[in-house]
Amino acid sequence: MLQPKRVHRIRQRLAHFTLKATLYVSWVLGLFPFTFDLRKRKLHRSKWLLAYGLVLNISLMVLALLPSTDDHNSVKVEVFERNPLVKEVEELVEVISLITTIITHWRTFWNSKELLAALNECLMLEDRHFSKLILGECRQFDRYVIEKGLVVIMEIGSSLVIYFGIPDSKVVFHEAVCIYIVQLEVLMVIMHFHLAVIYIYRFVWIINGQLLDMASKLKRGEIVDPERIQKLLWLYGRLLDINSRLAAIYDIQVTFFMATLLSANIIVGHVLVICWINIKRFSLVVMILLFPQALIINFWDLWLGIASCDLAESTGQKTSMILKLFNDIEGMDKELEKRVTEFTFFCSHRRLRIRHLGLFDINYEMGFHMIITNILYVHFLVQFDYMNLKFKSD
Structure with a gap:
């Protein structure tokens, strides 16, 4: 068996490699228009990288939207001809995917200044404060970074398996390259957000570790500087x-x-039901290898994003729980007690939440609602299209 220290080193190296690979791939794809100044330890926005990214991504999107030929395979022809609803749903999914791609690129370049400011502040906090406060290794950080990188690879691999793996399909190589590079770009932008969330989690985890360390010292009768609490409160506010x-x-x-x-899962689930009902018409490869793996990987990607947001939120909630430990300590310095009370009030009024569009928080509760809704939509489609699920004999 591998020694724990060796496993730890391997995990750290994999996480570091994933982060570096994400950075370099983002530069190559024109998704990260920033350069790093080693002397000032700051990011700078590069107009050349912005222009390169715009030209590259617009070109790839145009090429990907050219008349496609991947519809001409036995499975799609069979399903579309006998079940027009599937074709209509797939066209809707393609429209949603196109809108997602356009909005992703537009927002990436439009908000580059705001993103630069936020990232530079993170770098400043890491360099001046958090690098000196960390008390141990954050295993969850490494795990989520590695897993997110693996999911991106699996998503692209899954799409390629479906494109090239369907029997009797007419493959156009240059078309596949353009389509799946565009898909990779969207996945990388979303990965940027999830990595940012994981970094926020790590910073809050460091603050929690410092608070636990101070609580332990107070219980042992040691003296704790109230300014440390004040500094952690300031850092916590900046993180929020x-x-x-x-x-x-x-x-x-x-x-x-x-x-x-979610929409892709609906269409894949619907097609899988049709293939299962008409199992004699389709090969075992289609039934076992192609569609189920796509469904599993899509759900994995969706759930991993939800889990990373929930991890940050739950870690923020632990901060309030840790602060309650100070209430059990007798004979605490008045100034220190005041600082702890301020921190507690701050946590009760402001919570760490990943809220989108000002409407909903991304956490496990919302994730369960999404998955149940996804399953229900497939169920509704099957019920609505029940008479067309079973293909009639020719």
Whole structure:
């Protein structure tokens, strides 16, 4: 068996590699129009990278929208001819995907100044404060970074398997390249948001660790400087502001992306039901390898995004719980007690939440609602189209 320290090193290296790969791929795809100044330790917006990104992404979108030929395969022809509703639903999904792609690129470049300011503040806080406060390794941070990178690879792999794996399909290589690079771009932009959320979680986790350390010292009778509490309160407030700004920058893109995943799951689920009912007409490869894996990976991607947001929110809630530990400590300094009370009041009035469009929070509760809704829509489609599910004999 691998030693715990070795596993820890491997996990850290994988997380570091994922972050570096995300940065370089984003630069290559023109999605991260910033350069890093090592001397000032700040990001700068590059007009050349902005122009490169605009030209590249507009060109790829135009090429991806050219008349496609991937509809000409045995499965789609069979399903579309015998069940027109599936074709209509798929066209709706394609429209949603197109809108998502356009909005994602538009918002990425339109909000680049706001994103630059938020990222520079994160870098400043990390360099001047959090790098000196961390007391241990954040395993959840590494895990979510690695898992998110893996999901992006799996999403692209899943799409390629469906494109090239359907029997008797007419493959156009250059078309596939354009379509799936555009898909990768959208996935990378969403990954930027999820990485930002995971970093926010890590910072709050560090604050919680500091609070626990101070509570332990007070219980042992040691002296704690009240200014440390004041500093943590200031950092916590800055994190909430950055979190709100990042959510405002990415909320429309993430919302449309989730709508795309949900709608894709609906059409895949519907087609899977049709294939299962008409199992004799379709190969075992289509039934087992193609559509089920796409459904599983889409749900995994959706749930991972929800889980990362819920992780940040629940970690923020733990801050309030940790502050309650100070209430059990007797003989605490008056100034320190005042600082703890201020921190507690602040947490009760402002919570760390990932809210999109000012309407809904992204957490497990909302995630369960989404998944149940997804399943119900497939159920409604099957009920509505019940008479056309079973293909008639030729």
